[in-house]
Amino acid sequence: MVATSMCPVDRIIVPLDVSTEATALEWLDRLPTVTFWKVGLELFVGAGPQILKILKQRQKRIFLDLKFHDIPNTMAGACRSAAGYGVDLLTVHAVAGEIALKAAQTAAIEGAAAIGIQPPRVIAITLLTSLTARALAFELKVPLELTDYALQMALLAQESGLAGAVCSPQEVKQLRNSLGPEFVLVCPGVRPKWAETGDQQRSLTPAAALEAGADYLVIGRPITASPDPVAAFDRICEELG
Numbered sequence: 252m253v254a255t256s257m258c259p260v261d262r263i264i265v266p267l268d269v270s271t272e273a274t275a276l277e278w279l280d281r282l283p284t285v286t287f288w289k290v291g292l293e294l295f296v297g298a299g300p301q302i303l304k305i306l307k308q309r310q311k312r313i314f315l316d317l318k319f320h321d322i323p324n325t326m327a328g329a330c331r332s333a334a335g336y337g338v339d340l341l342t343v344h345a346v347a348g349e350i351a352l353k354a355a356q357t358a359a360i361e362g363a364a365a366i367g368i369q370p371p372r373v374i375a376i377t378l379l380t381s382l383t384a385r386a387l388a389f390e391l392k393v394p395l396e397l398t399d400y401a402l403q404m405a406l407l408a409q410e411s412g413l414a415g416a417v418c419s420p421q422e423v424k425q426l427r428n429s430l431g432p433e434f435v436l437v438c439p440g441v442r443p444k445w446a447e448t449g450d451q452q453r454s455l456t457p458a459a460a461l462e463a464g465a466d467y468l469v470i471g472r473p474i475t476a477s478p479d480p481v482a483a484f485d486r487i488c489e490e491l492g
């Protein structure tokens with residue numbers, strides 16, 4: 252778990268959920284106090300890896316959220332390549348299974364070592380925050396309680412040597428209690444009381460998510476869809492004290 256003395260600003264990760272480099276740069280300029288940015292599939296596919304170089308030049312921390320889910324050999328190759336970008340966090344899906352997760356972790360370390368940089372912390376998606384208990388049971392046909400399922404996926408990640416997991420704020424307390432203080436827990440699906448929930452199904456407020464044991468919060472549309480994104484970001488930081 253990150254030090255609780257860490258400035259709340261540094262615990263908020265803002266996703267650059269846009270498709271062009273130019274729009275991403277506008278966000279970097281509009282929100283200069285954000286220290287940790289997420290590059291996900293939309294921007295990476297739309298603009299390519301150049302955006303990662305720009306973020307590094309601006310001394311921002313990077314969460315590269317490509318959610319790899321494939322056979323072990325392919326996961327390893329993708330993680331080896333991604334580790335070369337010098338990002339801080341990198342996502343894979345826990346459901347890829349133990350062999351693939353171990354291969355991903357090993358390859359990330361090797362990829363970074365080959366060019367003499369720090370490896371990313373590889374973290375596993377447990378259950379997407381857009382899914383409900385009903386979807387887990389009736390669409391994915393998983394016969395476990397949702398929190399138990401998220402915990403099992405996080406335990407699989409931990410046993411496979413990964414640094415952490417992504418979970419909804421509603422599961423984070425139980426995961427923190429079971430996985431210990433060192434395991435990194437990142438929570439998307441966080442919503443201040445004054446923001447729209449959108450497609451997020453298992454939300455808590457930013458303060459409640461940190462209180463429950465999250466290390467980092469991924470907060471997008473409450474900031475980026477606000478009429479005044481700077482004020483929205485500042486308000487969230489203030490609410491976190």
Ligand SMILES: O=C(O)c1cc(=O)[nH]c(=O)n1[C@@H]1O[C@H](COP(=O)(O)O)[C@@H](O)[C@H]1O
Nearest residue numbers: 266316378379380417439440469470471472
């Ligand atoms: O890996 C993620 O970051 C992620 C995992 C998850 O389970 N749910 C989830 O919403 N995310 C990401 O977190 C961000 C949430 O954005 P907002 O819903 O706009 O706050 C998006 O970029 C999602 O891709």
